[in-house]
Amino acid sequence: MSAAMSFDLKGWNKQQLDTVEQALSDWVANPVHAPDPAGLGDAMRYAVLDGGKRLRPLLALAACEAVGGNAQAALRAACSVELIHAYSLVHDDMPCMDNDMLRRGKPTVHVKFGEAQALLAGDAIQALAFELLTPVDGSVDTTTQAQLCRMLAQAAGGQGMAGGQAIDLASVGMQLDSNQLHEMHRLKTGALLKASVLMGAHCGQPSAAALAALDEYGQVIGLAFQVVDDILDVTADSATLGKTAGKDAAGGKPTFVSLMGLEASKDYARQLLARALTSLEAVELTRPQGAAALRALADMLVNRQF
Amino acid sequence: MSAAMSFDLKGWNKQQLDTVEQALSDWVANPVHAPDPAGLGDAMRYAVLDGGKRLRPLLALAACEAVGGNAQAALRAACSVELIHAYSLVHDDMPCMDNDMLRRGKPTVHVKFGEAQALLAGDAIQALAFELLTPVDGSVDTTTQAQLCRMLAQAAGGQGMAGGQAIDLASVGMQLDSNQLHEMHRLKTGALLKASVLMGAHCGQPSAAALAALDEYGQVIGLAFQVVDDILDVTADSATLGKTAGKDAAGGKPTFVSLMGLEASKDYARQLLARALTSLEAVELTRPQGAAALRALADMLVNRQF
Numbered sequence: 001m002s003a004a005m006s007f008d009l010k011g012w013n014k015q016q017l018d019t020v021e022q023a024l025s026d027w028v029a030n031p032v033h034a035p036d037p038a039g040l041g042d043a044m045r046y047a048v049l050d051g052g053k054r055l056r057p058l059l060a061l062a063a064c065e066a067v068g069g070n071a072q073a074a075l076r077a078a079c080s081v082e083l084i085h086a087y088s089l090v091h092d093d094m095p096c097m098d099n100d101m102l103r104r105g106k107p108t109v110h111v112k113f114g115e116a117q118a119l120l121a122g123d124a125i126q127a128l129a130f131e132l133l134t135p136v137d138g139s140v141d142t143t144t145q146a147q148l149c150r151m152l153a154q155a156a157g158g159q160g161m162a163g164g165q166a167i168d169l170a171s172v173g174m175q176l177d178s179n180q181l182h183e184m185h186r187l188k189t190g191a192l193l194k195a196s197v198l199m200g201a202h203c204g205q206p207s208a209a210a211l212a213a214l215d216e217y218g219q220v221i222g223l224a225f226q227v228v229d230d231i232l233d234v235t236a237d238s239a240t241l242g243k244t245a246g247k248d249a250a251g252g253k254p255t256f257v258s259l260m261g262l263e264a265s266k267d268y269a270r271q272l273l274a275r276a277l278t279s280l281e282a283v284e285l286t287r288p289q290g291a292a293a294l295r296a297l298a299d300m301l302v303n304r305q306f
Numbered sequence: 307m308s309a310a311m312s313f314d315l316k317g318w319n320k321q322q323l324d325t326v327e328q329a330l331s332d333w334v335a336n337p338v339h340a341p342d343p344a345g346l347g348d349a350m351r352y353a354v355l356d357g358g359k360r361l362r363p364l365l366a367l368a369a370c371e372a373v374g375g376n377a378q379a380a381l382r383a384a385c386s387v388e389l390i391h392a393y394s395l396v397h398d399d400m401p402c403m404d405n406d407m408l409r410r411g412k413p414t415v416h417v418k419f420g421e422a423q424a425l426l427a428g429d430a431i432q433a434l435a436f437e438l439l440t441p442v443d444g445s446v447d448t449t450t451q452a453q454l455c456r457m458l459a460q461a462a463g464g465q466g467m468a469g470g471q472a473i474d475l476a477s478v479g480m481q482l483d484s485n486q487l488h489e490m491h492r493l494k495t496g497a498l499l500k501a502s503v504l505m506g507a508h509c510g511q512p513s514a515a516a517l518a519a520l521d522e523y524g525q526v527i528g529l530a531f532q533v534v535d536d537i538l539d540v541t542a543d544s545a546t547l548g549k550t551a552g553k554d555a556a557g558g559k560p561t562f563v564s565l566m567g568l569e570a571s572k573d574y575a576r577q578l579l580a581r582a583l584t585s586l587e588a589v590e591l592t593r594p595q596g597a598a599a600l601r602a603l604a605d606m607l608v609n610r611q612f
Contacts, residue, residue, distance in 0.1 A: 029464055037469035037493060038476035044464060091429060094402075096421035115402035116475050119425070120468050123397060126429065127463035130436050134456035145452035150440035157433030158335055158350060162426050163343035169422050170344035187343060 007292035009300065013058065020057045023079050024048055027132055028125075043113040043121035044128070048086045051104035055225075056081040056193065058297055060200035063214055066290025069204025072139040077148055077199040080129040084156045084192060087125035090118050092165070098251075102244055126156070148199050155195035164188025173252040181259055182223070189229075190222030197221075197294075209283045214294075216279040221298050224272035228302055230255035231265050273302040313598035315606065319364065326363045329385050330354055333438055334431075349419040349427035350434070354392045357410035361531075362387040362499065364603055366506035369520055372596025375510025378445040383454055383505040386435040390462045390498060393431035396424050398471070404557075408550055432462070454505050461501035470494025474559070482560040488529070490560075495535075496528030503527075503600075510592070519589040523582050527604050530578035534608055536561035537571050579608040 028048045029041030057078035064074030093100040093108040094115060101111050110118035133148045154160055164187030197218035201211060233248045234257055248255050256265045276298040285291040334354045335347030363384035370380030399406040399414040400421060407417050416424035439454045460466055470493030503524035539554045540563055554561050562571045582604040591597040
C-alpha cells in the first residue's frame, strides 16, 4: 500500500476545504467589512463562494505543508489562485466568449446579474486576488508578498492563463498538432495550476531540489487535469459535470480526445499521473503529510469519473 | 507669479511622457521578450500605447519627485496605474457596458479585435500592472513592491474603481443627490487618481505631514477631474475629446452638470483647484520641482478646454 493510499485524503481535504471556504467568505466582498457598491459584492460572492472543487487552493496548501511553510501565507495564496480561477470562469462564460448558462449546476453570473455586472465582478475579483496577497497584519513578510504577487500576475496574464485563452479562441474549428495543443493548455490551465503548487511552496523555504520536484509535479498535473477534462467532456453528463457536457466537441474545439482518441487519452492521463508521483519521489520533502496530500490530489485529479 | 506659473510644465511633461511611453512600449506585450499568443499582445499594445494624456503616470512621477523617492519604482508605479486605467477603458467600451466605438480618436479595442479578445486583453493588462510592480532586478525593494501592489489592488477593486463603475451602471436614469454623486466618483475615478499620487509618494519616505497633504491633493484633484469631465461632455465636441461627446447627458447618466448646472460646475471646479493648491502649501515637500509639477498638473487638469 502506497503512502498515497494510507493517507487520509478525505479527512485532510475536509479540514482544508472548511478553512478555505471560511477564508473566502470572510475576505470576498464581505458586507460586514465594507458596503456593497450597487450589488457588485453580491455578484462577486456568488461567483466565488459555495462551489467548485477548490483544487487550486488544496494544491497550494499541500505544497506549503510539504515544505513546512507559513500556513497563513499559504491560505492567502490558496484563496488568491482560486479568485483568479473564479474570475476567469465568470468572463469565460459570458456571451462573447463561451456563452454558457450553467456553471457548477447554477445559472452563470451574467445570467443571474447581467453582463455588465459580470464583467465588473470578474475585474474586481482579479484585483482582490492581489489585495489578499498583501496584508498589513504582519502575517506574511513583504518579500514573500511581492514574490507571490509576481507569480500570480505571471500565471494569470498574457503569458499565462489569458494568453492560453486567446490561443483557445483562435483555434476553434482548427486542427492543432500535439505541440500546439500542449502549448495552449500549458498556458490556459497549466500556468495557474503550476502556480498554485509553487506559490504554496514559496510560503516556505524549499531547497532547490524540492522546488524543482514541485515544479515538475505542478507542470505534469496541470497537463493531466486538461487531458481528463477533455475526456470528461465526452464521457460525463452535464449533471455530473455541473456544466454543459459535450460542449468542446460540439464547438469544434481541439481536444486531446479529438487529437489522440478516447482510449489513448485515458492512457496518457495515467502516464501523467505516474510521472507526477515519480517527481515527488525524487526529493525529500520536509513534511510527509504534505507530500502525501500532493500524491493523493494528483490521484484524485486524474481518477475523477472515468 | 506663482511657482506653478514659473515652472516649465511643458518641458517637464515632455521628458516624463517620453520616459513613460518608452517604458510602456518596452513592458507591454513586447514581442521581443515573449511570443504573442494568438494576437493578444497586439490587442494589449493597441489598448495601451500611443494615446491618452497619461495624467495618472504624470501624477505618480511628480509625487515621487516631490518627496525625493526612487525614480525607478515610480516609473513602474506610473505605468501600473496607466495599465489599470487602460484596461478599464477597454472593458468600459464593450457593448455590454457603454458600447462605445471611438476612443482617443481610434476604433475601440472590441471594434478592432472583437469582443472576446478585448475582454481577454483587458484581463491580461490588469495582471500585467501587478507584474510590473514586482520586478526581480533589484530596482525596487520588496517592501515597496508589496505596498504598491496593495494600494493598486485596493484602488482598482470592488471598493475602488470597479465598485464606482457598478454604482455608475446602477444609477443610469436615476437622480442622484450630491452625496451619492460624490461617492460614485470618489470610487470610479477618484480612487485611481488618488492612488497614482500616493503610490508615487510611497516610492520615497514621505513625512506624515507630506503624506497627509498629498492625500488631500489626490482626493481633491480626483474629484475636480470628474467635474471637468462632466463639463466637457456638454461643452466640447467629439473630435476635441477623442471620444463621443454628449454621451453621458444623452444616456441619462447623472453628472455634476445635471445636478448643479453648467456655471456652478465651472465654479466648483475652480474651487477644487484652489483647494488642491492650498493643500500643497501646507507642507514642506522635499523637492521644489516635484511640488511645482503637482501644482501645474492640477492647473492643467482643471483648465483643459473651458
